[in-house]
Amino acid sequence: MSKNAREEFEKWEKTTLNKVISKAAERESSFTTTSHIALKRLYTPLDVADLDYCSELGFPGEVPFTRGVQPTMYRGRLWTMRQYAGFATPEETNKRYKYLLEHGQTGLSVAFDLPTQIGYDSDHPLSDGEVGKVGVAIDTLKDIEILFDGIPLDKVSTSMTINSTAAILLTMYIAVAEKQGVKSEVLQGTIQNDILKEYAARGTYIYPPLESMRIVTDIFAFCKDHVPRWNTISISGYHMREAGCTAVQEVAFTLADGIAYVEAAIRAGLDVDSFASRLAFFFCCHNTFIEEIAKFRAARRLWAKIMKERFKAKRDESCMLRFHTQTAGCSLTAQQPDNNVVRVAFQALAAVLGGTQSLHTNSRDEAYALPTEDSVRLALRTQQLIAYESGVADMIDPFGGSYAVEALTGEIERKSMEYIEKIEAMGGAIKAIESGYIQTEIGESAYQYQKEIETRKRIIVGLNQFQIEEEPLRDILRIKPEVEQYQKEKLARVKKERNNLKVKETLAVLKKAARETDNVVPPILEAVKVYATLGEISDTLREVFGEYRER
Amino acid sequence: MARKIRVLVAKPGLDGHDRGAKVIARALRDAGMEVIYTGIRQTPEQIANTAIQEDVDIVGLSSLSGAHNNLFPKVVHILREKGAGDILVFGGGIVPIDDIPGLKKAGIREIFQPGASTEDIIKYIHANVKTA
Secondary structure (H helix, E strand, C coil), rough: CCHHHHHHHHHHHHHHHHHHCCCCCCCCCCCCCCCCEEECCCHHHHHHCCHHHCCCHHHCCCCCCCCCCCCHHHCCCCCCCEEEECCCCHHHHHHHHHHHHCCCCCCCCEEHHHHHHHHCCCCCCHCCCCCCCCCCCCCHHHHHHHHHHCCCCCCCEEEEECCCCCCHHHHHHHHHHCCCCHHHHHEEECCCCCHHHHHHCCCCCCCCHHHHHHHHHHHHHHHHHHHCEEEEEEEEEEHHHHCCCCHHHHHHHHHHHHHHHHHHHHHHCCCCHHHHHEEEEEECCCCCCHHHHHHHHHHHHHHHHHHHHHCCCCCCCCCCCCCCEEHHHHCCCCCCHHHHHHHHHHHHHHHHHHCCCCCEEECCCCCCCCCCHHHHHHHHHHHHHHCCCCCCCEEEECCCCCHHHHHHHHHHHHHHHCCCCHHHCCCCCHHHHHHHHHHHHHHHHHHHHHHHHHHHCCCCECCCCCCCCCCCCCCCCCCCCCCHHHHHHHHHHHHHHHCHHHHHHHHHHHHHHCCCCCHHHHHHHEEEEECCCCHHHHHHHHHHHHCCCCC | CCCCCCEECCCCCCCCCHHHHHHHHHHHCCCEEEEECCCCCCCCHHHHHHHHHHCCCCEEEEECCCCHHHHHHHHHHHHHHCCCCCCCCEECCCCCCCHHHHHCCCCCCCEEEECCCHHHHHHHHHHCCCCC
């Protein structure tokens, strides 16, 4: 940087700035981001003087992908607008999917209820009250046939938020596609399959970590050969952020988990370049606009460096951090719910400016319940407004080169790397989760955030400032209690009509594979095809692997 | 000196959203109460048993999965069955306003809605738990 700029900057501070500041202090004595990064008053060329353009930023579609993963980004194709949806029965959810596709949504994203996520059938005692509540209930292949009825699986891409039972839902999807005459080789979509963050934050684990990691790598190996266009994992920071961690912690914990998966796959005998390009990521986008844009850019650059330098990946695609974004559910308020529409718009805009590959925008009423159809349409329209009206999709990485964004991108990358090194020193992400370190860090940040709100150090519009007298929202989506009975009856019918002998045989083969070293995915596929239930398959694995208990 | 108020913070059902429960457990502890947190995935039976074993004054239930109408009343019911109906039960999470009258009728003393502060909850406990 020219000496001139530094001199001029110092001169400005002493004269023009000082004249004002000596008379009137700024709003705060210091300004920091949610990740405790102290913000400067003004970023100048001095802050990016050491930034080497070619190695640190480069060009879109090239390592380290700081400016984006595709050479044309949204000029070529817009991000996938993918609203996470699912509730009650497969019959009802199928209708919502068709509604969303009719309104211009471009990919599906399946929300499952908790029993489905934790490996219990709708008739299990622990499913009491939970069937169809936070997502759609799936017990057997029959339900998946209904869920995707009339939806051509060779045309849509489908993301499934499913982790400990991911192999079951993936194979059900493959089986339904087969019935539609669609080969598994052409299927496109994602399973979340990120078990590590379940122990750290989300809570839908079944088996202990090592056994769960074995299923994860079995899925990698199976998909490499049979479902090559499928994203085999979506390594997720979203839920840790929702549980309260900061932007820097989100990047650090997510990439630390990513390192653990790559290591596990390599240990299982896979070549890094054979699976790494199918790894996908999932981040949150919270309120702090500039920090969030910088976060996405920092995550891309850091992952590319990790894959190149640490894992010696040869293919550029192996170093590419492709990600889905969801706006921050925890930022939504029950107070003045219309304000949420505006929050979501800013968050979605930051995700697009950060280069997301797909996006879910939350709905205004989600502090109350799952969203109504009208609320979801408005959330989808928010994305369409950004895509078609704002003009931000017409050029690549428009914030690239901004002194502030580049400085913050570097700062987030550095701070995340410090965390990752700390986790490495503990023995890696699995150890850091087992010891409770990551959970404690998340809890600490969540508590600080809440204290800041309650002391009004952090203003949440409509919640702790600018409140009004208002009636709570009453027009919300309600899941009928009859859903549970309906699912139970359907399940009983399927069990009566299927060939129980075949179910027993396939489960025995699965049990043997689980005990030994065979890949568990092919026997799960055989079991789902003869209508073994999700609970029966999960129980078979529980018998071999045992269950994890939170400490 | 009055004995410290003992609170059980519990997560009934399969819901894994524990941010609120953990934040509240910590805030109550900072306010001088003795707090036991159950962790996630507890059945109503487990929660009632823990409440009795730990001799708590009050139980706070947290659920964001929509299973509150099934699970919250069961906790109260089991406590009463076991002769521990004097243990107060309150709740919070994602609970639609129209569900609150039914829950109160079933013996849940108070429901805190999204946006409630830890201060509100601390005040509520102090006002309702009598310490000797």
